[in-house]
Amino acid sequence: MCCTTALLDASLAAAADGKPSFSADPLATWQTDGIVWSLAAANGVVYVGGTFDNVRPPGAAPGQQQVKRRNFAAFDAVTGKLLPCAPSFTGHHHTVRAMKASADGRVLYVGGSFNRVGSTAVANAVAFDTSTCTLSKTFRPSVSATVRAVEPTDRAIYLGGDFSRIGGQPRNRVAAVTPQGALLPFRADVDLPVRALAAATSHGRLFVGGDFESVNGQGARSLVTLNPTSGKTVLTYPNWFPPLSSVKTIARDKTRFYVGAEGHGPGIFDGRIAGRLTNGTLVWKDTCRGATQAIVPYEGVLYSASHAHDCDETPGGFPERGDRQHLLAQSLDNRKILHWFPDTNDGLGEHVGPRALAVSRGTLWVGGEFTQVNGADQQGLTRFGARDTGAPDVPVLAVSGTGPGAVTLTWRASSDRDDASLTYRIYRDGKLVAQQTKTSTYWDMPKMSHTDTAPPGSHRYAIEVTDGTNTSPRSDAVTVTVPPKTDRTRAAGGPR
Incomplete structure (x- = not known):
């Protein structure tokens, strides 16, 4: 068992390149007028569920150009185009909390707190034919309270939430x-x-997470593995x-499961954990604070939605600064935080920012209660x-000293949301005279300098910075008068 596990881990490490697949620059995207709780993807369509009444186009201000969508909307995953699939979810708390498509993408399962879809009476869980956007006539389980998680498999659809009865x-x-919606044993x-919920039926496991302290009469804090046929406890995770x-x-x-947690009070755990599917043992655990709401592994990277702060003990992480970073990328292999820092604000509701993630057709979708992305309204x-x-x-360029035939320039290193290594170019009178490359992050921007040997007279200096693909505008120019070298300076070998 040890050798097999080691080989699996080595294989995963080789496959993980530790480089995010996505830019940190957001694409033009429609908006909601409320909170997005869940995202699901199937056949090039991204489905959005939550608590909202309308959507509006990219760039539209609140209340402008609204299109009616009652707690559910569908978009083309690549172009972002709003699609006509628009069933309305109403009644109870009129909210969609959970969605997931079948493995073949033909059926979308939806859970939440609602008692009508369109004019049809339902009870907190339904299914749709994704090709026609029509409500299933058979999948109508009568669930007594909110459904917060849905996990479809070939033989069973697992539901999790607040309920105590299904079909009475x-x-x-x-x-x-x-x-077909019939209750299983x-x-x-x-x-x-x-x-x-997350199913690994080939391993005989159903992972269940939540607020609980006890499962099947024994202690099981927050996470348990159940037999997917009987519901009996397979594993608990003491001390996790x-x-x-x-x-x-x-x-x-294929080889691991990943968990994100939210805590309240001192000594809590807010971060992410990786464990082995084969035996449930811990692979790694990070220590970031900040209520993880959603995770998705994709091409060697774990993307997470939270309001992370104080990640100083996690490799690649940042110290407590009194601010929050709402989106993160980590290496699946070793939990290292990678240089990918798009951000949202805390937004509405409980002020935690993003709450849902989904990847479809090479695009990462993010939903939540935020009202800004990278500082712009969204x-x-x-x-x-x-x-x-x-x-x-x-960068802001400054002159820290002048002397005969020389000018010393200083600036603070810049930050870039998806590139750590940046190149700085110094221009004198419009001509490139020097460049330096430096690694920086938004929480660590070191001071930099350059001493330019310049002819006597008045000169204008400016700086620009590039990530290798995109280059900033040049900074405002600073004007410097360089004195000529004196006889004494020449004799001493120039300025010191």
């Missing part, structure tokens, strides 16, 4: 139904809400989560592609 039968917060007793930390999101790839929804279009910040 007892099911405490987790249940399984057939693809699977049964587990969970004492508090379930918020995340302190009190008052809840699992909000679970994802998996509500509820954004997305990122592969093309890097953002230039680094423009």
Whole structure:
């Protein structure tokens, strides 16, 4: 077992290149007038669920150019175009909380707190034919309270949430139904809400996360693995989560499962964990604070939505600064935080920023309660592609000293959201005279300098910075008068 596990880990490490697939520059994206709780992708379409009444085009101000969409909308994954699939979800708390498509993309399963889809009476869980955007006539499980997680497999659709009954039968917060909606014998007793599910049926495991302390009558804080057929406990994870930390999101790839948590109070855990599918053992655990809401592994990188702060003990991380970083990329192999720092604000509701992630057709979609992305107005929804279009910040150039035949220039290193290594170009009177390359981050921008040997007279200096693809505008020019070298200076070998 040890050797097999080591080979799997080595294979994954070789496959993970540690480089994000996405730029940190957002693409033009439609917006919502409320909170996005869930995203799902199928066949080149991204489905958006949440608590909102309307969507509006990229760049439109709140209340302008609105198109009615009641808690559900669909978009082309690549172009971002709003699609006509627009069932309305109403009643109860009129919100969509969970969505996931079947493996073949033909069916979209939706859960939340609602009792009508269009004019059809339902009870918190439904399914759609994705080719026609029509409501399934058979998948109508009657769920007694909010559904917060949906996990479809070929034989069973797993539901998690706040409920205690399905179809009038007892099911405490987790249940399984057939693809036609009939209740299955699977049964587990969970004492508090379930918020995340991930199935690995080939390994005989269903991962369940949430607020709970007890499952099937034994202690199981926040995370448990169940038998996907019976619901019996397979594994618990003692010491993984302190009190008052809840699992909000679970994802998996071929060899590992990944967990994100949110905590409240001192000594809590807010970060991310990687474990092995084969035996449930811990691979790594980061220590960032800041309530992880969603994770998605993609091409060797784990993307997460949170409001991260104080990541100083995680490789590549940042210290506590009193601010928040809402999107992160980490190496799947070793948890290192990679240089990819698009950001949102905290936004509406509970002020945690992004809440949902999905990747489709090479585009990363992000939903949540934010109202800004990278400092620009953008509500509820954004997305990122592969093309890097953002230039680094423009440095401010200053003169720290002049002497006969020489000028010393200083500036603070810039930051760029998706490139750590930046090249700085110094111009004298419009002509390139020097360049330097330096690594920097938004929390560590070192002071830089250059001494230019210049002929006597008046000169104008400016600086620009490039990430290799995009170049900033040149800075405002500073004018310097360089005195000529004196006889004494020449004799001494120039300025010192």
